[in-house]
Amino acid sequence: MSLPKPTAAATLQEWLAYLESLHRKPIELGLERVRAVAERLELRLPCVKITVGGTNGKGSTCAMLEAILQAAGYRVGMYTSPHLIDFNERIRVDGENADDAAIIAQFDRIENGRGEISLSYFEYTTLAALLLFEQREVDIAVLEVGLGGRLDAVNLIDADCSIVTSVDLDHTEWLGDTREKIGYEKAHIFRSGRPAICADPMPPQSLVDYARDIGADLWRFGKDFNYSGDRQQWAYGGRSRRRAGLAYPALRGANQLLNASAALAALEALEDRLVVPQQAVRLGLSQAVLPGRLQILPGRPTVVLDVAHNPHAASALAQNLGGMAYYPYTHAVVGMLKDKDIAGVLSKFLTRVDHWYFATIDGPRGATGEQLAEIMRGLLPPQGDDPVTVSSFANPVLAFAAARERATEGDRILVFGSFSTVGPVLQELGR
Structure with missing residues (x-):
């Protein structure tokens, strides 16, 4: 049974409790409901859009993209999940968490526009982030896929570039119990004729086949982009661009160069729309922060x-x-x-x-x-x-x-x- 709709004086926590009570299932995959509400609200997001999916490494890749693009002078909106402490961590503009009032305004807009359509907590919050990015007129939206890809609410967006960081076993009750099944689900964030970055060194064949079948421009780690390094610095090599003399990312961990190279591959693939100087890459990698990851x-x-x-x-x-x-x-x-x-x-x-x-x-x-x-x-x-x-x-x-x-x-x-x-x-x- 759902709680009463929050009043005009309701706090963010009261709104979140209301959202949790609305839908009969905490997780219900599918795009029909969220797409219908987005159309009712006339959601348009004319900026450059990058979606990031994968089993692990999504948050790090998003954080590095955000930091690099901000250092290059762009206004960046970033949507990630879940949060560690405060819900506001999920929705960021210009490197700052959205404040309660801004989030509540979008919740109220969705509530007044959704009519009889029921939305899950994640669908509701995804729409709120997208609407806020539209309102703030961000130049770039970096969107982390919540679960899988094919039926995740973030996938209602036709991204200009999509990244799959890794494919491994997780959420098997929703996505399948093999890498091939999971890879197929995650590959659905790719779009026809657009860059599709895969940082998994050994991607499932299902992912490769799906990218080929829809005509996506698949960039594979080890084939289309790579990295090398020594104790002092590292270098990225892509299809036509090389970035050498890079300091190691501020984010710790053995896989961070793989995540960083995926981010740089996406930026290379979008270089006809985004100008990202070498200094912005250096500065962004040195400043990227992501609590709770090593x-x-x-x-x-x-x-x-x-x-x-x-x-x-x-x-x-x-x-x-x-x-x-x-x-x-x-x-x-x-x-x-x-x-x-x-x-x-x-x-x-x-x-x-x-x-x-x-x-x-x-x-x-x-x-x-x-x-x-x-x-x-x-x-x-x-x-x-x-x-x-x-x-x-x-x-x-x-x-x-x-x-x-x-x-x-x-x-x-x-x-x-x-x-x-x-x-x-x-x-x-x-x-």
Whole structure:
């Protein structure tokens, strides 16, 4: 049963609670409803539009595009999801989160125009972002695809360039249980006759075939664009453009050059419409910020935050942990959704973590700390003289407090598994 429509004095939180109550399903894929409402509202977005999909790396790629394009002097709108702490993080203009009043105005506009059509929370918020970008007359809209591609609300936009960062197993109950099925879903953000960037080094054949069948201009990593580097700098090479002498991105992680090269391939593919000087690339890469992605906080013990929640992302995180300095003990604070491949994620850290602190995530999709702990106990090998410890807690903040209590100054605390795990810890720390 839906809540009453918010009044003129309603807060953003009251509006968001109303949106959550409107639709019978939290996730319902399909473009019919959102497209019908967009037409009623006469949504037009005449700017350059870049959509970014993929299993992992979407947020980083969007952040780098935003920073580079802003450094080049463009007015950029960016839409991403989910958020870590505040909903406003999802909708950005000129590098700043949209304020409550601006978002509420778009919600009210949608509510007055949708009539009898029911929208999901994500469809509603996607329309709000697009309408705000139209109102603010942005030069470029960078749009992160929420789930899959073919039936995701963002796909109602005919992008001028689309990027698929990676294809791996996640959201299998909606997208399919193989890379081929998932690749087919993600490939549907590509458009006929327009640049389609694929940064996955080994893309599913279904993605390649779909791009060919619709006549998209497919740019493949390793074939149409690539990168090289040494300890000091790196270089991008595309079809006709090379950018050398680049400093490494401010965003940490082994895969960030892959994400950065995808962003630069998109800019090369759009260079007849966008002028992006070399200095803007350098400045943007150095200034791109994305909380919760291999984020290392200052101080001791070392605290590492990462929203990794599927085996592909977990493997990259484990690799990055292995490249860090020596720490006597690593403490891991973990909370996950129960529809994720929990065992597949946790197994990547069996040789990396000494003490586990599992946290319950609230909501119907959240796993309890004890459920996670039980899965970990089943994964652990027989214990020797210095056994791995496993404990569970009512929420991520309590789990993090216990980890900080036990950790010494020389240790490392890792917080990962979900936006709903990292967000509360960041908020607790006042970051």
